[in-house]
Amino acid sequence: MYIDPHIHMVSRTTDDYQRMALAGCVAITEPAFWAGYDRSTAQGFADYFRLLTDTEPKRAAQFGIAHHTWLCINPKESEDVGLAREVLGLIPGFLDRPNVLGIGEIGLNKNSRNELLVLEEHIALAKRYGVLILVHTPHLEDKLKGTILIMDAMRNQGVDPGRVLIDHVEEHTVRHVLDRGFWAGMTLYPDTKMTPQRAVDVFEVHGTDRLWINSAGDWGVSDPLAVPKCRVEMRRRGHLQDAIQKVSFDNPLQFLSQSGRFRLEP
Amino acid sequence: MMAGTPTHTKRQVIDDSFLENRAKVLDLAAFLDRVDRAAGALDAAGAKEAPDDDFRTDALRRAIALLLDGKPERARRILELWSDHSTEPIPAAPMKGALGTVDLR
Numbered sequence: 001m002y003i004d005p006h007i008h009m010v011s012r013t014t015d016d017y018q019r020m021a022l023a024g025c026v027a028i029t030e031p032a033f034w035a036g037y038d039r040s041t042a043q044g045f046a047d048y049f050r051l052l053t054d055t056e057p058k059r060a061a062q063f064g065i066a067h068h069t070w071l072c073i074n075p076k077e078s079e080d081v082g083l084a085r086e087v088l089g090l091i092p093g094f095l096d097r098p099n100v101l102g103i104g105e106i107g108l109n110k111n112s113r114n115e116l117l118v119l120e121e122h123i124a125l126a127k128r129y130g131v132l133i134l135v136h137t138p139h140l141e142d143k144l145k146g147t148i149l150i151m152d153a154m155r156n157q158g159v160d161p162g163r164v165l166i167d168h169v170e171e172h173t174v175r176h177v178l179d180r181g182f183w184a185g186m187t188l189y190p191d192t193k194m195t196p197q198r199a200v201d202v203f204e205v206h207g208t209d210r211l212w213i214n215s216a217g218d219w220g221v222s223d224p225l226a227v228p229k230c231r232v233e234m235r236r237r238g239h240l241q242d243a244i245q246k247v248s249f250d251n252p253l254q255f256l257s258q259s260g261r262f263r264l265e266p
Numbered sequence: 267m268m269a270g271t272p273t274h275t276k277r278q279v280i281d282d283s284f285l286e287n288r289a290k291v292l293d294l295a296a297f298l299d300r301v302d303r304a305a306g307a308l309d310a311a312g313a314k315e316a317p318d319d320d321f322r323t324d325a326l327r328r329a330i331a332l333l334l335d336g337k338p339e340r341a342r343r344i345l346e347l348w349s350d351h352s353t354e355p356i357p358a359a360p361m362k363g364a365l366g367t368v369d370l371r
């Protein structure tokens with residue numbers, strides 16, 4: 001059994017749900033993200049939130065997978081602060097839906113001033129409603145700077161780091177994140193991010209506490225079976241079943257259960 | 267044993283992954299050869315720059331030097347090498363994607 005705590009099923013086929021279930025997936029969480037194009041209105045986000053809170057849970061349940069979600073306007077669409085504020089205004093209306101765990105995936109993309117402003121407003125919203133936060137960190141050369149700016153923004157608002165997961169960590173950011181008390185996620189991507197091999201290296205260097213793995217499967221080159229493949233890689237390298245279970249099931253269960261909403265049954 | 271502690275010996279790690287990484291080194295060599303062989307200047311305006319004047323291939327060469335310095339944590343140090351080390355937010359996002367490295371020249 002495993003949990004994929006970050007996957008964008010809106011971009012995946014029903015066959016993927018079936019293959020994930022066959023590989024042992026029992027629960028997923030789907031953060032709101034960029035659709036590959038900029039939505040032109042807040043109403044476009046309202047429809048997306050309806051899909052995340054109504055349509056996807058039903059599609060997942062057909063395969064025995066419990067579906068959960070996180071809501072936000074993502075940093076790639078945060079340059080337009082006016083639109084971002086309209087979307088922020090919609091979120092409270094969805095927060096009491098049964099599969100909503102919190103605010104996410106918020107964060108930074110190019111580390112711009114408007115992105116940071118919209119991030120701060122999301123953090124304030126999460127604090128006001130007492131919900132968990134899932135963070136997207138920038139890619140490639142922007143990741144290190146963005147990760148630190150994001151953690152500073154959390155600290156400035158007095159957020160409990162034990163209720164925040166910072167995702168897409170790599171070898172140069174994982175220590176910063178864990179040392180400051182946050183949870184950290186590793187995204188297993190076929191080419192541009194972490195490979196399963198490197199993720200297992202990170203466990204060997206930094207241990208398995210407060211760390212999880214996910215596929216972040218979406219509309220790009222990505223693999224909805226990345227989590228079970230990493231479990232196989234750990235096993236192949238001689239890691240004990242306890243450690244495998246910890247990073248792909250126990251840790252996500254522990255973090256997500258803080259929401260009071262996380263379930264293993266659909 | 268602490269969860270996550272490596273269990274394989276050096277010999278096992280090399281036996282297991284040498285061929286895969288041998289192939290990756292050849293890919294890198296062939297990529298640099300391909301850049302050398304390709305026609306045209308890098309600058310669209312027709313400037314006569316050598317291919318390794320591109321900031322990305324330059325960053326790659328600097329990373330390769332780190333591979334050879336005999337010190338540990340190569341992956342972390344290479345990622346740090348390619349990272350933006352400024353600390354203030356930029357005025358506005360110029361694009362959505364990222365290039366893979368800052369210009370180190």
Ligand SMILES: [Zn+2]
Pocket residue numbers: 006008031033105136216
């Ligand atoms: Zn994502």
